[in-house]
């Protein structure tokens with residue numbers, strides 16, 4: 726067993742080092758350093774346009790960074806398919822807009838990636854899908870289409886669908902901000918359940934109650950930078966920078 730530090734550490738699921746990204750001449754990520762350790766739960770918050778979604782999207786290669794290094798589970802992300810495969814296999818992603826396939830049933834949505842990407846048999850994919858639909862408490866919706874479900878139910882299907890790939894880490898990008906208020910809790914409860922099971926999670930959210938009860942670390946981003954990060958207790962009771970204080974003043 727190696728020491729749990731250094732570049733080869735098995736304990737680091739995601740490592741970003743000096744990551745920079747531009748959209749044309751606009752720099753959207755400035756020198757981002759971030760390590761996510763196995764079992765760690767991180768909440769990222771910050772004003773609209775600060776680069777939170779871009780950071781998450783660079784980790785799962787929906788966007789490409791132009792400088793610096795990103796490694797997922799020890800594999801550096803580059804232009805080769807094998808690495809893209811690593812990301813698709815190891816990283817689960819839940820978006821604000823649920824992104825389910827509308828023409829597939831809930832069950833089929835959950836079975837697709839394991840069969841296509843992992844080569845899982847249909848029978849095994851179905852058993853796994855039903856198990857995770859059970860876990861997000863909607864097994865009875867398995868044969869419906871996404872359009873027949875409420876937003877909260879669709880988001881829980883999206884979470885179940887990600888879990889079916891048995892990811893090492895789950896990325897969430899404002900998973901409750903498109904939901905009607907009465908549906909926010911059911912999705913947060915599902916995420917709290919994942920946290921209790923020890924899932925490694927990187928969540929962009931402004932649900933500060935969730936951050937306080939679940940996060941090991943809260944990161945505040947502004948203008949493409951990580952401005953400050955701390956335990957939730959310290960972050961909320963004694964924010965260090967004026968930008969953080971002003972942001973918290975607006976949302977709390």
Ligand code: ADP
Pocket residue numbers: 748753771772773774775776777778779780
């Ligand atoms: P956040 O998620 O914190 O609101 P984003 O990562 O979505 O921030 O966006 C950060 C900045 O990058 C914003 O100014 C946004 O307008 C800009 N941006 C995001 N996506 C693109 C794109 N595809 N092309 C050009 N600019 C973009």
Ligand code: MG
Pocket residue numbers: 777778779898899
């Ligand atoms: Mg965003």
